[in-house]
Amino acid sequence: MEICKEAFAGTLESSDVLVEIFPLEDGIQVEVQSVVYNQFGQALEETVRDVLSRFDAGGVRVLLRDRGALECTVRARVETALKRACTGGE
Amino acid sequence: MRRSLLFLPGNNPNMLINGDILGADGIILDLEDAVAPDEKDAARILVRHALGALSYDGVEVIIRINALDENEFWMRDLEEVVPLRPDMIMPTKVRDAAYIREVSAYIGRLERQNGIEDGAVGLIPLIETAIGLENAFSIATADPRVKALFLGAEDLTADLRCARTREGREIFYARSRMVSAARAAGIEVFDTPFTHIDDDEGLVEDTRLSKSLGFSGKAAISPRHVKAINQTFSPTREEFEYAREVLAAIEAAKAQGKGAVSLYGKMIDAPIVLRARQVLEMEENVKGGVKR
């Protein structure tokens, strides 16, 4: 999957997560801000990387602003932002 | 056993997380009117993930999809959610039997592609246009997937060019027509939600009217309406008593080797026994709080 434009998905409401995707020259950068950073910061980063790898996405920077979203919500929002960020998204 | 169907906006994580304990017998995860056009993609992806990860034990899961139009959102919706095997799909702005057949065929392809048994996913068409109402019976009988009809009065009254009122006289015919069509087709039928969120008395009146017209149950747009709907559509004490007597009569007849059974001068045939079992099953579930 090729990331060619900026995109975002989700919201800053409680139990949701705002995911922002930016194209990068190459490599993957993941930045996580979370109200439960101590407890789930690492898990959140792993989830993002897992979704990126499932979609074979590279050259991308992902910024997460998390308000305590469950794993399924994080996956959904990252996937949505990814699809919006690639050519012929929606 | 469906008395209440609760609408939940599909793009709202909070509502999806708690959907199973709000007391409704069924939840309608809405990908249509509750979701802005820009967010349709986010909503269907979120619903797919939620269905895969969260447990919705004890509630029926219905997904309301977008209408068949040039956007083709409805196809994306189905592709996203059918693999998760929801109990039913609610197509919107249903016009006629052909509409149902098209949706059913698409679902069938997705079932096959995903190793789901043919016909596992049911349909509960939302009838909210004049043409849909005129075609109610043929919609109800269009396909074996159709398990129930659902009336949407807000859009219908717009199509009928009249005001939607609290008393609902303007939808009296529509309600009766829906009940008649559904019963003639041998399926269930659900009434339109009461839209005045804070009017508790009005809700009870409207719900009692639904029941008296023969509806199986009613939809709700607010979780605070669920309790009243459940109470109104739950069998009464007399109905519970009667159900117990029916099953007792069946047992007694079996013990005596009798084929035909009558109770209070009425023949007890299979539908009556089925209804009696459903009523007693309801009693089990009504007693507990959190459904198991």
Add this chain to the structure above:
Amino acid sequence: MSKLAASMEEAIRQAGLRDGMTISFHHHLRNGDYVLNAVVAEAARLGIRDITINASAIFNVHAPLVEHIKNGVVTGLECSYMDAVVGRAISMGILEKPVIFRSHGGRPAELHSGRSHIDIAFIAAPTADKMGNCTGKHGPSACGSLGYAFADAECADRVVVVTDNLVPYPLADFSISEQAVDFVVQMEKIGDPAGIVSGTTRITRDPVGLLMADYAAQVIRSSGLLQNGFSFQTGAGGASLAAARQLKDMMLEQGVTGSFGMGGITGYLVDMLDSGCFESLMDVQCFDLDAVRSLRANPRHREVSASHYAAPLAKSSIVDNLDVVILGATQIDTDFNVNVHTDSQGRIMGGSGGHSDTAAGAKLTMIIAPLVRARLSVVVDRVLCVTTPGVTVDVLVTQRGIAVNPARPELAHRLADAGLPIVDIHDLQRKALSITGTPKALPEGGRVVANVIYRDGSLIDQIRQIHEE
């Protein structure tokens, strides 16, 4: 003789405030209070340092304390509740000496026993006369009951009444009498009426909150305690108030006349009094203007002191006569210990208030809390801070089930027979974790920033410094 001081500076001088002294305040003006900040600012201006503040509660309006602490003006804090702004700063370690947390009942008990000492009490009074007779019932900044101020008036070496409504002597409808008062000083305004009313006196509209309120009401109904003479207290959270509303309907339906409602009084309890659900209300604090009005006008709505309310070593206190109390929790562990001092990250944002007192006294202590808050389970292996020990907690109500303390098997049977979804607290925890995933443990805390003193005077827990990125 005149007790009237011409200015705050004069009042402070005449009262003899020196470096190292302890001064006290009550919190009846809640988040609308101007007095604590005014007194401390003036003390700072006069060059006084190393002050300990013993306030019954510290709210976000007291944020200027953070600067005063950094400047060495304030070097000690004692309270029963500390809201998130000052709380977070304390958690980050700005105060060298650990904060002393007590309960609403423990604070006056230690003052009366002499274990804790106040040099000068500053009593904010919505109405006062020139000799110091004062009350909270009248005046533009009326706050109702002055329950938490009585012990200060009785035990402090010096007492300064601070008012914005001086009336001719004598103030006949006084709560605190002139006998204890040394000085009286006027301010333009002692507080902001809009901030005096707590933001939490509204029934919740959240469906999950309403579901829990429904369960709570059913627990009360099935407990066997709902008879004539019933007594009740509830916190001011949205779900708790919804439960009170349901309780009112049940009591009216069943024709039960209760003996008293206790609080933290809101308009909802006043409504129950006026509807005949209770013979009286015992009021240590008014949360809204309906409560203030009722206290003024209705002789069956009585102002009581914090000691009368909850003092652990008095010959008896109101909490000992309480049937049911509904409380909240940030966390509860599998031994039913409850934390209301910190959030899930260990940051101070609360305190016992009356939590541990009422739990100890009530026949049935019920905690209402959603099972999961922002991806964190409310049920944990071990709470970050023990505010209220599990032995005093009977029932936990969540939207996914109700847990009963194993020490109350007959209660568990009663509730299960009534059809309520009774589950083991460990199963609730497991259910929560299946939703949230397993959290990593918090990093070890640093040095102790607060000592939590239980109502019997013992050290029940300590709160440690946290590090934030």
